[in-house]
Amino acid sequence: MTNDEDIMQKCIQLSLKGKGHVSPNPLVGCIIIKDGKVIGKGFHSKFGEEHAEAKAVNDAKSNGYDLRNSEVYVNLEPCSHTGKTKPCSDLLINEKVGKVVVGMKDPFEKVNGKGIKKLRNAGIEVVTGVLESECKELNKFFIKYVKEHLPYVTLKIAQSIDGRIALSNYKSQWITGKKSRKFVHQLRSEYDVVLIGKNTARYDNPSLTVREVHGRTPYRIVIDRDSTLPGNLKLFTDTEKDKTFVVTGSSKKAVTEIYSRNIIRVKEKDQKLIIKDILKKLYAMNVSSVLVEGGANLYSQFVKSDLFDDIYVFIAPKIIGKGISCFSDYEITKLTDAKILNYIYSKSFDKDLLIYYKNVHRNSTGSGKDH
Amino acid sequence: MTNDEDIMQKCIQLSLKGKGHVSPNPLVGCIIIKDGKVIGKGFHSKFGEEHAEAKAVNDAKSNGYDLRNSEVYVNLEPCSHTGKTKPCSDLLINEKVGKVVVGMKDPFEKVNGKGIKKLRNAGIEVVTGVLESECKELNKFFIKYVKEHLPYVTLKIAQSIDGRIALSNYKSQWITGKKSRKFVHQLRSEYDVVLIGKNTARYDNPSLTVREVHGRTPYRIVIDRDSTLPGNLKLFTDTEKDKTFVVTGSSKKAVTEIYSRNIIRVKEKDQKLIIKDILKKLYAMNVSSVLVEGGANLYSQFVKSDLFDDIYVFIAPKIIGKGISCFSDYEITKLTDAKILNYIYSKSFDKDLLIYYKNVHRNSTGSGKDH
Numbered sequence: 001m002t003n004d005e006d007i008m009q010k011c012i013q014l015s016l017k018g019k020g021h022v023s024p025n026p027l028v029g030c031i032i033i034k035d036g037k038v039i040g041k042g043f044h045s046k047f048g049e050e051h052a053e054a055k056a057v058n059d060a061k062s063n064g065y066d067l068r069n070s071e072v073y074v075n076l077e078p079c080s081h082t083g084k085t086k087p088c089s090d091l092l093i094n095e096k097v098g099k100v101v102v103g104m105k106d107p108f109e110k111v112n113g114k115g116i117k118k119l120r121n122a123g124i125e126v127v128t129g130v131l132e133s134e135c136k137e138l139n140k141f142f143i144k145y146v147k148e149h150l151p152y153v154t155l156k157i158a159q160s161i162d163g164r165i166a167l168s169n170y171k172s173q174w175i176t177g178k179k180s181r182k183f184v185h186q187l188r189s190e191y192d193v194v195l196i197g198k199n200t201a202r203y204d205n206p207s208l209t210v211r212e213v214h215g216r217t218p219y220r221i222v223i224d225r226d227s228t229l230p231g232n233l234k235l236f237t238d239t240e241k242d243k244t245f246v247v248t249g250s251s252k253k254a255v256t257e258i259y260s261r262n263i264i265r266v267k268e269k270d271q272k273l274i275i276k277d278i279l280k281k282l283y284a285m286n287v288s289s290v291l292v293e294g295g296a297n298l299y300s301q302f303v304k305s306d307l308f309d310d311i312y313v314f315i316a317p318k319i320i321g322k323g324i325s326c327f328s329d330y331e332i333t334k335l336t337d338a339k340i341l342n343y344i345y346s347k348s349f350d351k352d353l354l355i356y357y358k359n360v361h362r363n364s365t366g367s368g369k370d371h
Numbered sequence: 372m373t374n375d376e377d378i379m380q381k382c383i384q385l386s387l388k389g390k391g392h393v394s395p396n397p398l399v400g401c402i403i404i405k406d407g408k409v410i411g412k413g414f415h416s417k418f419g420e421e422h423a424e425a426k427a428v429n430d431a432k433s434n435g436y437d438l439r440n441s442e443v444y445v446n447l448e449p450c451s452h453t454g455k456t457k458p459c460s461d462l463l464i465n466e467k468v469g470k471v472v473v474g475m476k477d478p479f480e481k482v483n484g485k486g487i488k489k490l491r492n493a494g495i496e497v498v499t500g501v502l503e504s505e506c507k508e509l510n511k512f513f514i515k516y517v518k519e520h521l522p523y524v525t526l527k528i529a530q531s532i533d534g535r536i537a538l539s540n541y542k543s544q545w546i547t548g549k550k551s552r553k554f555v556h557q558l559r560s561e562y563d564v565v566l567i568g569k570n571t572a573r574y575d576n577p578s579l580t581v582r583e584v585h586g587r588t589p590y591r592i593v594i595d596r597d598s599t600l601p602g603n604l605k606l607f608t609d610t611e612k613d614k615t616f617v618v619t620g621s622s623k624k625a626v627t628e629i630y631s632r633n634i635i636r637v638k639e640k641d642q643k644l645i646i647k648d649i650l651k652k653l654y655a656m657n658v659s660s661v662l663v664e665g666g667a668n669l670y671s672q673f674v675k676s677d678l679f680d681d682i683y684v685f686i687a688p689k690i691i692g693k694g695i696s697c698f699s700d701y702e703i704t705k706l707t708d709a710k711i712l713n714y715i716y717s718k719s720f721d722k723d724l725l726i727y728y729k730n731v732h733r734n735s736t737g738s739g740k741d742h
Contacts (some may be wrong), residue, residue: 008684098473110387143670159534160534160709161534161684161712161726161728162534162696162697162698162699163530163532163535163696164445164534164696165532167703167704167705168702170463171706172706172707173687173706174706175706175709201446280689300692303690303692310534313532315686315726317711317712317713317714317728318709318710318711318712319674319698319701319709319710319712320698320701320703320706320709321671321674321698321699321700321701321702321703321710322699322700322702324700325533325534325535325692326532326533327533327692328533328692328693329692329693330690330691330692330693331539331692332538332692333538333540334492334538334542335538335542335544335545335546335691337693338531338546338689338690339689339690340688340689341532341688341689341690342688343688343719343722343723343724346717346719346724348714348717350606350706351713351714352714353714353717353726355532355686356723357532369472
């Protein structure tokens with residue numbers, strides 16, 4: 001690792017403190033160096049609040065440092081536009097910093113290289129693309145949100161060796177072990193939304209809250225096209241019930257009674273809700289990330305529509321035999337038609353194994369585009 | 372690693388040269404050290420031929436060395452009985468070696484500690500249990516064979532992320548990639564027998580030979596209880612057809628025509644062949660290892676009878692959706708009844724992931740015992 005990469009890695013680490021609180025904004029960490037010494041640090045901690053660069057500048061100044069000729073490291077291009085805060089590129093120019101090292105260009109259309117250009121026009125040296133792929137992975141939610149105007153979608157699957165997410169009688173609690181479930185709680189604390197289908201709500205009656213780790217509970221969204229879910233589910237009655245939303249059909253007549261004040265109406269086709277329309281509605285609610293936690297029907301629809309971005313599969317060291325498989329509503333007739341994914345890594349959680357895959361979108365321009 | 376462990380590791384490496392050729396004998400490597408220098412080496416290379424210790428002694432002597440006060444390292448206890456060769460413990464006593472370092476006790480009832488006892492009674496220092504678990508893993512086929520009078524059974528499964536070993540139309544070639552398949556050919560070259568069910572023979576028409584690596588083709592055994600397989604399958608017609616065996620029912624009337632000269636008749640119950648009886652018949656044929664390569668029916672019977680020892684599951688980065696799962700003939704009604712396995716390791720082969728599990732036998736005294 002070069003020195004630049006080393007400091008960029010520290011910016012990434014710093015930015016992670018904002019996880020779960022900045023959406024739909026990006027995770028940003030900034031470190032300012034002068035004469036080989038860190039003189040200021042900052043990270044974006046909450047949506048709408050000060051940017052990482054402004055916080056790092058203020059940190060340095062409050063410690064009595066002059067920023068002239070300092071080196072500013074930041075994982076995302078400093079902004080060039082006036083949003084909820086003033087442009088960070090202007091701030092750095094005013095402070096007469098000597099050099100800016102950037103992890104990745106900001107894909108947001110109002111910035112998109114303009115911040116870097118402004119800095120260079122002011123005579124500041126700018127280095128770009130340091131740990132670029134790590135910076136892109138860090139802000140995958142934000143990139144999807146600003147580039148495709150859709151939230152990032154992750155399928156989380158817990159299954160047996162033989163690919164069963166539940167017995168034939170729908171029992172599924174618990175297939176995986178405690179450590180795996182703790183990791184899932186960690187994920188929930190980082191995603192804006194946890195989404196489940198009707199059968200999962202009915203048979204598992206999950207609370208979908210964050211309990212095993214410190215963090216906030218995400219919005220809990222349940223699909224109930226024909227409004228047949230009972231009102232006594234945990235999602236509708238527990239202390240977090242204000243965070244529960246129900247996705248239902250757009251045709252009023254289908255709806256009998258919905259046990260939540262928060263209703264999202266979505267277009268239908270062939271007696272199914274259109275996945276793309278669910279995601280569009282969520283985007284309009286500023287949701288940049290969705291964790292899909294089952295069941296087979298919903299998972300299958302995300303595969304059919306090719307509207308998911310990655311998959312976490314937990315494999316428990318168990319054989320279930322007859323039962324329900326995660327994509328049992330998806331069908332192909334030739335093996336060459338199988339949906340191909342990209343294997344990224346695997347990791348063990350006690351006796352369970354987690355495998356992480358990214359989607360290889362059929363349309364190479366990316367998922368979710370209208371065509 | 373201690374010096375003893377270091378040399379024992381080299382004995383294990385040396386023993387592997389006999390893989391695929393010594394069954395039902397064990398894999399054994401022997402290294403003789405004198406004055407800190409290796410003076411002789413040997414491994415058991417073929418069933419019925421000289422033992423590793425005898426070869427190492429001859430190696431040392433042919434190089435002009437005197438074995439007095441030398442140190443003999445061997446992964447399995449030197450034998451004490453006269454079988455196809457003279458007892459190795461007597462040989463080492465006659466040569467007046469100073470010390471013997473043993474990986475594991477020989478579980479074969481005619482030895483079972485008697486070799487070590489003989490050496491000690493002759494005043495030779497014996498160290499035991501060096502890299503014992505590695506030595507036991509090395510000779511898992513042999514241990515099962517001599518202790519339980521049954522062959523060691525491995526299930527090899529190739530499936531998609533969603534646990535499908537074939538599409539609904541039985542198509543399954545190829546789910547996994549080239550590197551995984553090469554590893555399977557390596558396995559075939561090391562197992563005595565590859566066993567498949569009728570549907571796998573019919574729909575895949577596999578050759579089950581060793582092609583991707585250098586090695587011998589195992590016996591290819593296909594189950595065909597009611598003798599309905601066609602005669603034009605590769606197993607019955609290719610150049611290795613003499614290595615094909617058909618397992619069929621014991622009742623003569625069920626048999627119409629069998630396209631192999633090699634027939635194994637097995638007891639039936641509820642219109643299924645009894646797995647235990649298949650394994651007993653194979654044991655009687657000196658088979659110490661069986662690689663089960665499908666399909667769902669046969670895999671399920673091995674789980675129901677709890678007569679398998681470990682599982683290699685290859686997971687290809689593909690989604691198949693509707694299709695056939697590996698244990699679809701096995702059923703439970705409570706998750707606590709799921710068959711539990713022991714996760715050992717995972718390893719990637721290009722984009723595929725291999726996960727290795729060992730069976731946790733329901734009866735803790737081991738599988739396959741009559742009770």
